[in-house]
Amino acid sequence: MALKDRPDVSVLTEIGIISQLSNAALERSLPEGMSAAQFGVLTHFMRRGGEESPAKLAAAFQVTKGAMTNTLQRLETQGFVRVVADEADGRKKRVSLTEAGARAYEAGLMALRPRMEGLRGAFTDAEFAAALPFLQGLRVWMDENR
Amino acid sequence: MALKDRPDVSVLTEIGIISQLSNAALERSLPEGMSAAQFGVLTHFMRRGGEESPAKLAAAFQVTKGAMTNTLQRLETQGFVRVVADEADGRKKRVSLTEAGARAYEAGLMALRPRMEGLRGAFTDAEFAAALPFLQGLRVWMDENR
DNA sequence: GGCCTTTCATTCAACGTTGAACCAATAACA
DNA sequence: TGTTATTGGTTCAACGTTGAATGAAAGGCC
Numbered sequence: 001m002a003l004k005d006r007p008d009v010s011v012l013t014e015i016g017i018i019s020q021l022s023n024a025a026l027e028r029s030l031p032e033g034m035s036a037a038q039f040g041v042l043t044h045f046m047r048r049g050g051e052e053s054p055a056k057l058a059a060a061f062q063v064t065k066g067a068m069t070n071t072l073q074r075l076e077t078q079g080f081v082r083v084v085a086d087e088a089d090g091r092k093k094r095v096s097l098t099e100a101g102a103r104a105y106e107a108g109l110m111a112l113r114p115r116m117e118g119l120r121g122a123f124t125d126a127e128f129a130a131a132l133p134f135l136q137g138l139r140v141w142m143d144e145n146r
Numbered sequence: 147m148a149l150k151d152r153p154d155v156s157v158l159t160e161i162g163i164i165s166q167l168s169n170a171a172l173e174r175s176l177p178e179g180m181s182a183a184q185f186g187v188l189t190h191f192m193r194r195g196g197e198e199s200p201a202k203l204a205a206a207f208q209v210t211k212g213a214m215t216n217t218l219q220r221l222e223t224q225g226f227v228r229v230v231a232d233e234a235d236g237r238k239k240r241v242s243l244t245e246a247g248a249r250a251y252e253a254g255l256m257a258l259r260p261r262m263e264g265l266r267g268a269f270t271d272a273e274f275a276a277a278l279p280f281l282q283g284l285r286v287w288m289d290e291n292r
Numbered sequence: 293g294g295c296c297t298t299t300c301a302t303t304c305a306a307c308g309t310t311g312a313a314c315c316a317a318t319a320a321c322a
Numbered sequence: 323t324g325t326t327a328t329t330g331g332t333t334c335a336a337c338g339t340t341g342a343a344t345g346a347a348a349g350g351c352c
Contacts, residue, residue: 006271006274007271007274007275007278008262008265008266008269008271008274010274010278011274011277011278011281012164012168014278014281014282014284014285015161015164015165015168015281016165016168016169017208017285017289018158018161018165018281018284018285018288019161019162019164019165019166020165020208020309021208021285021288021289021292022158022161022162022288023162024292024310025288025292028292035337035338036338037338037339053300053301054300054301055299055300055301062163062166062167063338063339063340064339064340064341065300065301065302066301066302066303066304066339066340066341066342067338067339067340068301069301069302069303070337070338070339071338073302089299089300089347089348090300090346090347090348091299091300091301091346091347091348092299092300092301092347093300093301115291116154116155118291119154119287120154122287122291123154123280123283123284123287125152125153125154127280128152128153128154128156128157129153130280131157131277131280131281132153132156132157132160134269134273134276134277135157135160135161135164135277136160137269138160138164138269139160139163139164139167141265141268141269142164142167142168142171143163143167145261145264145268146167146170146171146174166339170340181307181308182308183308183309199330199331200330200331201329201330201331204331209308209309209310210309210310210311211330211331211332212309212310212311212312212331212332212333212334213308213309213310214331215331215332215333216307216308216309217308219332232330235317235318235329235330236316236317236318236330237316237317237318237329237330237331238317238329238330238331239330239331293352294351294352295350295351295352296349296350296351296352297348297349297350297351298347298348298349298350299346299347299348299349300345300346300347300348301344301345301346301347302343302344302345302346303342303343303344303345304341304342304343304344305340305341305342306339306340306341307338307339307340307341308337308338308339309336309337309338309339310335310336310337311334311335311336312333312334312335313332313333313334314331314332314333314334315330315331315332315333316329316330316331316332317328317329317330317331318327318328318329318330319326319327319328319329320325320326320327320328321324321325321326321327322323322324322325322326
């Protein structure tokens, strides 16, 4: 009784559920065969462009290298990403977006649009913005104290 | 550039990371062999006591019936939970906590304590409480619009 | 130069989850 | 009543993830 009624536990519980629901909604909206992880990588390249090593991508997405190897292989199989060896450093690879990858990103974005609009109709930008500092602080703390 | 800077997307991104970190921290703190899902079920019974059907547990934890079958089987294997057929309704089963289950819960709670105290040292109850209404609203909305 | 350490990427088994198929038991209804 | 629909639980393949092991390449240091 003391446990779940504490606000910190409640916050983490709600966050867990929201994360699950949001991820499920994302994967349901996305075109067949594109996972949330794959869409995240495409988004990364659309924003930043250029090339990135698998290790940096894994760090950016808070995911193990093994997991990133997996999603990059799936992206490459679909032709959404190009992976070449880094001739300057034999350990590294350089990943970059293909034209097909950019198109896949756009398609995913379109498929996502109705759901995102629904969300923005239910809550204001101000509400999201107001919640953000605390969430960021919480994320940073959990990241530093893992 | 327009996408990830929007507060709604940022909120969901932060929530996803927090969820992952919090779940990982939970499983790392818990005694060997006890998953977050299992601990959640134990917590449920410690709070509410009595008996519950697998279907109700699945609904309470927002999880498929198959997933709940899995965690209940693992709990039963460890002797933390008792599962009997419901003689009043041949489809149902009745799940209840064992003494060993109660002890396992207490052990998990103890193992969790230092981390929870660290969290409550870094943020105040008021901060968690302030964030809660928005998170609950968001959870309810995503639940209704899935 | 040689040795130790670190970094990068891959592979593999294990886990928890989903979604679908399935069967048994009950409920609803003609 | 008999038939159909719904509910409860299990099983299975597939997915994404972790964590650990492996190997190759580069860096640090004497």
